[in-house]
Amino acid sequence: MTAHSSSGASAQTAPELIEVEVGPMAHGGHCVARHEGRVVFVRHAIPGEIVRVLITDAGEKARFWRGDVVEVLRPSEFRRTHQWKLADSLRAHAAGRHPVGGAEYGHIVLPHQRRLKAQVFRDTLQRIAGLTFEVHVSGADGDDPTGLHWRTRNAFAVTPAGRLSMHVHRSSILVPVRNMPLGVHRLDELKLWDLNFTGIERVEVATPAGSDEALVVLTPTEQAVHDILALSGRMHQQTSRLPEGTSVVLLVPGPRRQDSPEIVRLRGRTWVQETVESTHAGRKDFRITADGFWQVHRRAPALLVDHVLAAAQPSAGQTVADLYGGAGLFSAFLAEAVGPDGTVLSVEASPGASRDARRNLHAAPQAVVQNGTTDRVLAGWLRDRNASLDEGGLGDHRLDTVVLDPPRAGAGQRVVEQIHQLSPGRVVYVSCDPASFARDLGQFTQLGWRTTGLEVLDLYPDTHHMESVAVLERVEQ
């Protein structure tokens, strides 16, 4: 049973099953092993184990193969029964199917998951940026030892029969689901698996922490878009028995890719309220619309705000840029810290998230939202620093601090160079991907920046993902 072949070469040339002793955990959630001189990326293993691996992705000329553990011949002391049956490679393959993606660390006890993440983070920084750091990974308070029940944002695919499902890792194969153990308990209570989503391609669910509210966001298939009225009627009827407090919207893509989607309200409202309680900076409410961005772990917003404030050390009257600002999470707390005499420039590319940010920052006139890609906005600031903010300049401001929280791809060469040219006193880099972070940090280091603080947080238990907050300061010339 081979899921797919990456190289285009025939998968039959690889043996179906191999036996290996697995080496270190690598970025991406697989361990590195060798079979007759060839590198094999083995998922669902733990370093040091001897395992039998089903090759899922191979070719005679491929530089490396990929495979899933199907039998453990010498288990690690840190192995446990996977906490989620559908994502468990051992039980899935024994039943003749592939595990769903998204919980590739679920067979490892939580403290060891964090030790492995620290090792992966350290190795990635060393390999890509040539930098050596002591790394400790800490978890969020209140996390379940199983590593389950933390996601307040969940997304599902839909089978041709209209059932909620998830993808097999790196594959178009869909597996119908009847629960989502990584999600907060409220998600399972909605019982969305009992509904028929024919005509829908993607179902996203927001279940804010500590509230009974939920927002179900349905993206139609290409065919169903042509008769939105009929689809709306069917979905309205299907979702009518969802618990009180559940809102449902259709997210209809605009005619061109760059257009904002149209949000069609089927029930309740088009947004959810999120409340963030920071340890030292109080409590704030945020409105997040169906197409807006919000951090996924129930504790992530508050924890990240605390870390960003500690790293940025904003003070009254300062000017701070919040790049990739989303719905204004960091900007709202930064705006309070710099006060009415300071300025926060919140830069966000998505029109929906920018709209949320404007609403969320309404009470803080010192926070200005600039809708546009970071590289374009920064190019404007550099072109004419004295031009007013409305004209795309910096309005004579000098940046004290730049906070950036880019998506997984990182900021990239151009944006790092632009931040350097803007010459802020400090940079706070929030990252959800060690590899792109290492690449960008390498560039900052070459430009004369020094890392003076680094925290790594486990905001994605049972998966290989992690979050980091770094402080960079300019080396004195």
Ligand SMILES: C[S@@+](CC[C@H](N)C(=O)[O-])C[C@H]1O[C@@H](n2cnc3c(N)ncnc32)[C@H](O)[C@@H]1O
């Ligand atoms: C990881 S999120 C961080 C959002 C925010 N800091 C928070 O914690 O809620 C990244 C944000 O960057 C936005 N984004 C993606 N590419 C961008 C770009 N090139 N320029 C500006 N914003 C971008 C996304 O829409 C998203 O809101």
